[in-house]
Amino acid sequence: MLEKFNISYHGTISDYADKIVGNIDITAGRTFTDFGQGFYVTNNMNQAEKWALKKFNDYKEMNQMLFPTIIVLELDIEKLSRLNGQEFENPSTLWANFVYNCRRIGKRGGLYHQDDYVCGPLADGKIVPLLKRLESQRISFEQFHQGIMPYTEISNQLSLNTLQAIKCIKYMEVKRIDIK
DSSP, rough: OOOGGSSEEEEEHHHHHHHHHHOOOGGGSSSSTTTTTEEEBBBOOOHHHHHHHHHHHHHHOOOOOOEEEEEEEOOOOOHHHOOOEEEEESOOHHHHHHHHHHHHHTTTTTTOOOOOOOOEEEETHHHHHHHHHHHHSSSSSHHHHHHOOSSSTEEEEEOOHHHHHHTTTEEEEEOOOOOO
């Protein structure tokens, strides 16, 4: 699965794009995410564009000079594959358990794993209320798993979780997204 991420995309806003290209700071990322704190990319340009537009809409009122951007990256997949990582081909029970633990421990600022990278499906956007219901035992793990299933099969992500993984980025280019 990792080879699908040779060319990857990161959706963001203009203010962050320049900082990211200059120096990716993994600790700037949130811990309460599917695969823990890291720098997240996708191999799906449309998905990255959605992320960029969402971030733009979240911040545009605070800064009128912002615009949505996509960072296009080329990764050294051979080098990355020699690091410690996990790959989830599909949204299995193992994947759901991993996402659950990353979210549960990340909510308290902790890290669930020590992998350099993790790739796999993107959990559905309703994960936060489902996580709360699971933790309060109002739903079963099976119901949680069903609830976080991806919207589509093309929703995927790769989390670069260590400096060694970040060093596998060979090239980055920033592209502005035109607002329609």
